[in-house]
Structures are given as C-alpha cells and as structure tokens.
Amino acid sequence: MEESVVSQPDVALAEYERIVGSEVIEQLFQLAKPLRGKRIVHVNSTRTGGGVAEILTKMVPFTRALGIDASWEVIAGRNEFYQCTKSFHNALQGNHVTIPTAQLKVFEEVNAINAELLRPVLNDADVVIIHDPQPAPLITQFPNRRGRWIWRCHIDVSKPYRHVWQYLRVFISKYDASVFSLAAFAQPMPHPVCLIAPSIDPLSAKNAELSAEEINGIHRQLGLDPARRTILQVSRFDRFKDPVGVVEAYRLAKRFAPDLQLILAGGGATDDPEGAAVLNEVHTAAAEDPDIHVLELPADAHRTINALQRTADIVLQKSTREGFGLTVTEALWKGKPVIGGNTGGIRLQVIDHHTGFLVNTPEGAAHRIRYLLHHRDKAEEMGRKGREFVRVNFLLTRHLCDYLSLILLLESGDSNRVELRRIA
Amino acid sequence: MEPNENQQPFLFRDCVLSAFSTGLRAQNIRELRDKLTVVSADSIYYHFWGSRLATRFEHPEYHNDFAGWVHHSLHDHILGERLGIIDPTDFEDLERLRHELVEIIEQRLDEVETVAWSKPDDQFQFVRSRIIVFDTPHHISHPSELPQVLPTLSLSSVFYHFIDARMRLPESTDDFRAWLHGYGEEFRELMDMLANLDPYFLPLLELRQTLVAKTTAFFESHSLVTV
Numbered sequence: 001m002e003e004s005v006v007s008q009p010d011v012a013l014a015e016y017e018r019i020v021g022s023e024v025i026e027q028l029f030q031l032a033k034p035l036r037g038k039r040i041v042h043v044n045s046t047r048t049g050g051g052v053a054e055i056l057t058k059m060v061p062f063t064r065a066l067g068i069d070a071s072w073e074v075i076a077g078r079n080e081f082y083q084c085t086k087s088f089h090n091a092l093q094g095n096h097v098t099i100p101t102a103q104l105k106v107f108e109e110v111n112a113i114n115a116e117l118l119r120p121v122l123n124d125a126d127v128v129i130i131h132d133p134q135p136a137p138l139i140t141q142f143p144n145r146r147g148r149w150i151w152r153c154h155i156d157v158s159k160p161y162r163h164v165w166q167y168l169r170v171f172i173s174k175y176d177a178s179v180f181s182l183a184a185f186a187q188p189m190p191h192p193v194c195l196i197a198p199s200i201d202p203l204s205a206k207n208a209e210l211s212a213e214e215i216n217g218i219h220r221q222l223g224l225d226p227a228r229r230t231i232l233q234v235s236r237f238d239r240f241k242d243p244v245g246v247v248e249a250y251r252l253a254k255r256f257a258p259d260l261q262l263i264l265a266g267g268g269a270t271d272d273p274e275g276a277a278v279l280n281e282v283h284t285a286a287a288e289d290p291d292i293h294v295l296e297l298p299a300d301a302h303r304t305i306n307a308l309q310r311t312a313d314i315v316l317q318k319s320t321r322e323g324f325g326l327t328v329t330e331a332l333w334k335g336k337p338v339i340g341g342n343t344g345g346i347r348l349q350v351i352d353h354h355t356g357f358l359v360n361t362p363e364g365a366a367h368r369i370r371y372l373l374h375h376r377d378k379a380e381e382m383g384r385k386g387r388e389f390v391r392v393n394f395l396l397t398r399h400l401c402d403y404l405s406l407i408l409l410l411e412s413g414d415s416n417r418v419e420l421r422r423i424a
Numbered sequence: 425m426e427p428n429e430n431q432q433p434f435l436f437r438d439c440v441l442s443a444f445s446t447g448l449r450a451q452n453i454r455e456l457r458d459k460l461t462v463v464s465a466d467s468i469y470y471h472f473w474g475s476r477l478a479t480r481f482e483h484p485e486y487h488n489d490f491a492g493w494v495h496h497s498l499h500d501h502i503l504g505e506r507l508g509i510i511d512p513t514d515f516e517d518l519e520r521l522r523h524e525l526v527e528i529i530e531q532r533l534d535e536v537e538t539v540a541w542s543k544p545d546d547q548f549q550f551v552r553s554r555i556i557v558f559d560t561p562h563h564i565s566h567p568s569e570l571p572q573v574l575p576t577l578s579l580s581s582v583f584y585h586f587i588d589a590r591m592r593l594p595e596s597t598d599d600f601r602a603w604l605h606g607y608g609e610e611f612r613e614l615m616d617m618l619a620n621l622d623p624y625f626l627p628l629l630e631l632r633q634t635l636v637a638k639t640t641a642f643f644e645s646h647s648l649v650t651v
Contacts, residue, residue, distance in 0.1 A: 023438075023576070023577070023578040024578070026560065026561070027438060027440065027558075027578065027580075030438070030558040030559070030560070031440065031556070031558065158545075180445065183443075183445050183549035183551055184545065184547075184549060186445035186447065186549075187447075188447040189447075192444055193445040193447070194443070194444050194445075195443040195444065195445055195551065343545065392579075393478075401440060402440075402442065405440045405442045405556055406442055408556055409442055409554050409556065415554075416466045416469075416552075416554045416555065417554070417555050417557065418554070418555070418556045418557070419556075419557045419558075420556060420557065420558040420559070421558075421559065
C-alpha cells in the first residue's frame with residue numbers, strides 16, 4: 001500500500017485535494033517541509049481490522065507523499081497477549097477487570113521480543129507514534145532512544161478502571177507526549193497531552209461514493225425497499241447504544257409515517273455474551289414487525305454499511321454513553337441529518353438544530369424523526385451542513401495536520417507561538 | 425491613485441492551532457474561579473480566541489467559552505451575560521483579562537446562596553493552545569488586489585490576520601488595517617469599513633465573505649479593481 005502511493009504520490013493527493021480543497025493540501029505541505037527526510041514510525045498491533053489500522057493504511061502513504069519518511073510497524077503476540085490487551089481495552093473503558101499476573105508477564109515479554117525485532121527501525125526513528133496500550137511498554141526497551149516517542153490513545157479513558165490504568169500509566173508516563181481524542185478522555189501526565197479528534201477517510205470503502213447500481217444491488221440483497229422512508233442506526237448490539245430505545249422511537253414515529261422502516265445494522269454478536277442478550281432484547285422489541293430490519297453484518301461489510309447510510313433518510317445514534325462515535329461522522333459525511341444521544345463525542349458532531357438533533361429519550365428521538373420526515377428541506381440543509389462540518393473537522397487530512405503540528409511543536413520547545421518561514 | 429512604492433507587499437500567512445489538555449476541570453463556578461487563577465494564560469487565549477477557529481453554524485451568542493458553558497451547562501444566565509460581554513481587546517494582556525474573569529465570578533459567588541453544578545460529563549475542560557504560523561504562496565503588492573486573493577484564503581488564514589492580530593498588534597487592530605495604514609489616508613474609508621466589522625458576531629466563513637464583499641464594494645466604487 002505504502003509503495004503504490006509513494007510511486008504515484010500525486011494520484012492520492014489529487015483525490016484528497018478534490019475533496020478538501022487546495023488550501024488544505026498546501027497547509028500540509030507547509031507543515032511537512034521542516035520535517036522532510038525525517039523518519040516517523042507508527043506502531044500498533046494489527047495491520048487489518050479496526051479504526052486504527054484503517055486510518056494508518058491511508059495516513060502513512062499520505063505522509064510519505066508529503067516527503068516524510070513514514071512507515072508502519074505491527075507487533076505480534078500469542079493468544080495470552082491478546083487476552084490481556086482485550087482486558088486492558090475493557091478496563092480502560094471503565095469495566096472492573098482482574099488481569100492475572102501471568103498475563104501481564106506475557107504482555108511485557110511479548111513487547112520485549114517485539115522490541116528486539118523492531119530495534120533497528122525504532123532506534124533510528126526521529127518520531128515514534130505508539131498506538132493504544134498493546135505496544136505501550138516498547139518504550140522501556142529503548143533507554144537510549146534518539147527520537148521523540150508519542151503515545152496515541154484511541155480509547156475512551158474518561159473513567160478507566162484505576163488499577164489497570166495505574167499499571168499502564170507507568171509505561172505511558174515515559175513518553176515525550178500523549179494524544180487523546182477528547183479533553184474529557186485526557187488523563188494527567190508528566191508530559192504534554194495533546195487533543196486530536198479521530199477522523200474518517202473519505203476514500204475508504206466505508207465512505208467513498210457508490211454508484212446507484214451498487215446501492216440498489218445491496219438493497220435487493222438485503223430485502224430492503226429503497227423507495228420507502230428509512231431510519232437507520234449502525235452500531236454494535238450494546239446497551240449503551242440503546243437499540244431498544246431506537247425501536248421505541250421508531251414505533252412512536254411510525255404512527256404518523258406508516259411507510260417508515262427501521263434498519264438496525266451491527267456486527268455479529270455470537271462471541272459476545274452481552275451482545276447476544278441485547279440482540280435478543282432487540283428481536284423481542286421488534287416483535288416480528290416486518291418493517292424492522294435487524295441486520296447482523298460481518299466486520300468487513302464496509303460497502304454495505306456505506307450503502308445503507310447513503311439511502312437512509314435519517315441516521316440515529318441514540319447512545320446513552322459514547323466515545324467519539326465515528327458512525328455519526330460517517331453519516332454526516334454522507335449528508336444525512338443525525339439524531340444523536342446527548343453524550344460524549346456525539347455532542348461534538350451533532351450540533352443541535354444544525355447538523356441534527358441531540359435527544360435524551362426515545363420520545364425525544366421520535367419527535368425529531370417526525371420533524372425531519374415532515375420538513376424535508378430542513379433535513380437536506382442539515383445534511384449539507386453536516387457534510388461540510390466533517391470536511392473541515394473530521395477527515396484524514398485534518399488528523400494528519402494535527403500530527404504534523406504536534407511533532408513540530410515538540411521540536412520547538414515550550415514556546416506557545418512557533419513561526420515557520422517558507423522554504424523554497 | 426498610484427501604488428506607494430515604499431510600502432512593503434502584504435504576505436498572507438496561515439496558522440494551525442494545536443490543543444492541549446491542562447488536566448483542569450470545573451463543575452461549578454467556584455471551581456471555575458479557582459482553576460482560572462492557576463491555569464496557564466495560553467488557556468485563556470484558547471477559550472477567548474482559539475475556539476473561534478472551530479466551525480460555527482450560527483452567529484455566536486457568547487464570545488468566549490466560559491460564558492457559553494455557564495449559560496448552557498449551569499443555566500446561570502446572569503453570569504453568562506456578564507462574562508459574555510467581556511471584550512478581550514480591552515485588556516493589555518491575558519493576566520489582566522484573567523483578573524477580570526475572576527472578579528466577575530467572585531461577584532456572582534457573593535450574590536448566590538448555592539452554586540449550580542454541571543453534569544459530570546459536561547464539565548468545563550480547560551484546554552490550552554499553541555499556534556504554528558507559516559507562509560502561504562499568496563502575496564499582494566497593492567490593496568486593490570485584496571478582492572481577488574481574499575476568497576482563496578483558508579479560514580485559518582482569515583483567523584490569523586483578522587482575529588489573532590488583535591492580540592498581536594497595538595490598539596487591537598488587524599493585519600489588513602495595519603498594512604493599509606502604511607498608505608496614509610489613501611485607504612482611510614476602507615480601514616473604517618474594516619474597523620466596523622465586528623469579528624465576534626461572525627463565523628469565520630461569513631467573516632471571509634464579508635471581507636470580500638466590503639473590499640470589492642470599496643474598490644468598485646473607486647474603480648480600482650485589479651482584473
């Protein structure tokens with residue numbers, strides 16, 4: 001992937017320039033100039049699947065196209081390692097989790113082994129960006145590191161389980177800086193804590209333009225009627241996403257819009273006991289209503305999700321607790337008004353009465369659904385504003401701009417104002 | 425009107441603002457007062473000026489984040505109004521501005537018997553910012569070129585020249601008026617038009633459109649537009 005873009009840098013950049021405008025690309029080149037020739041290495045724990053891998057797949061070649069020597073390394077571990085890091089993930093989101101000492105030992109051993117494999121690359125790097133907790137202890141294996149090391153947290157750690165956080169904090173505090181997605185997620189650190197919101201890639205399978213033919217084909221395949229008015233929620237079957245509340249809101253609204261159909265699209269829940277229970281509750285709430293479509297989609301059904309979002313009239317994300325909520329970003333990017341729960345990162349994206357509505361109850365959601373079904377012009381205006389909002393704030397280009405800025409600031413000492421002069 | 429040969433060209437610059445957590449939070453106005461006394465001045469800059477770079481969809485009701493939070497999250501409309509009217513350019517530096525904020529909050533604390541609390545997930549998060557300023561390819565050698573270049577500027581460039589400048593320059597002027605001043609009285613009318621543009625009431629997109637409209641109207645009326 002990296003190589004193909006490096007050999008044809010203009011192809012990718014031209015595509016992004018078409019979407020974000022030449023001034024944004026110009027900004028990126030200006031910020032990248034002082035960093036040309038520097039080595040930036042990203043490290044995470046998976047090459048495919050998940051939001052981090054999705055972003056790095058595009059961000060690394062994009063960075064290289066700006067003249068920076070960026071690369072991406074992935075650490076590998078055995079089963080106990082992933083059990084341990086899965087527990088970390090749950091604990092950082094607030095679940096009380098007990099992690100056996102033996103698993104923590106494996107966690108540290110795997111990092112030590114990976115450190116030896118990556119030593120030549122990481123020793124020479126000017127900047128190392130470590131993503132999430134899995135590779136966090138790598139830093140302890142590089143006491144004579146040359147470059148600056150940044151820890152990037154993609155998880156909602158606003159209320160972490162303290163025992164686990166205290167354990168991880170020992171590693172993280174050794175970094176030169178850390179990055180959290182929202183101010184509410186940030187934890188006190190002895191180094192600069194930068195706030196960088198997540199992003200979506202407008203050219204990925206989940207967000208790229210689709211032909212009408214492909215969208216219709218996907219609808220046929222799923223047995224949906226694209227001619228009918230549709231409300232959609234895309235999310236895991238998780239109580240915090242309140243899918244049962246969405247069904248309630250749909251029922252209240254349907255009395256005034258008999259043709260309305262509801263699509264609840266989420267990942268399969270077979271390996272998640274609580275997810276399976278929530279899915280059962282959803283089926284019970286749906287009570288075999290033929291206009292409620294509960295879709296269990298595989299993790300890689302990106303084009304299907306894309307098609308569903310593009311044909312929905314209104315997208316809901318009626319969460320009662322939410323990290324950032326990239327499904328909201330995706331829907332806004334597709335020009336859809338979003339009715340979102342008044343919580344977490346949804347509040348940063350759903351600007352009440354502008355890009356959608358914030359709600360607190362199924363009744364509130366039903367009221368807004370009826371409003372938007374009735375006021376089509378308002379729904380379209382919100383859709384236009386939402387797309388522009390995402391274009392400016394939540395695309396990959398802004399994300400990269402923030403990383404480059406952070407690196408420049410780390411190299412510039414403590415000054416709160418850094419002046420870069422034009423380099424020919 | 426002939427170009428002033430002694431006048432330097434106007435070099436358009438751009439900026440990005442990086443936000444950093446201070447780790448300080450407030451859930452009521454007493455905490456807000458206490459944290460304001462210790463937070464770095466960069467944070468006061470951010471909550472008055474920096475957040476103007478964020479996308480806005482409406483004419484802002486409050487011109488700083490403190491007033492907005494007090495109004496929307498604590499529902500203390502009286503304090504919201506008092507904080508909202510503060511013009512940061514009235515103060516010589518951020519320390520004096522900090523002092524004013526603390527004074528106003530203390531006055532309100534004297535008035536109320538109990539303080540309102542925000543929801544735990546709606547606390548005021550003190551953020552500080554650092555700014556990186558860099559050149560753009562755009563420059564003009566005469567004011568009549570402004571109407572052509574202004575529409576091509578990024579919103580952050582508009583922020584830098586028209587809003588951030590009020591912090592950098594004496595008498596809270598902006599970069600455009602400071603440059604036009606070098607032409608003496610020649611562009612006084614345009615400078616007055618720009619002075620009458622209140623940046624607090626305009627989102628950046630609208631501010632750029634208004635700057636384009638004002639400069640275009642001026643040069644058309646003086647038949648000076650560069651084609």
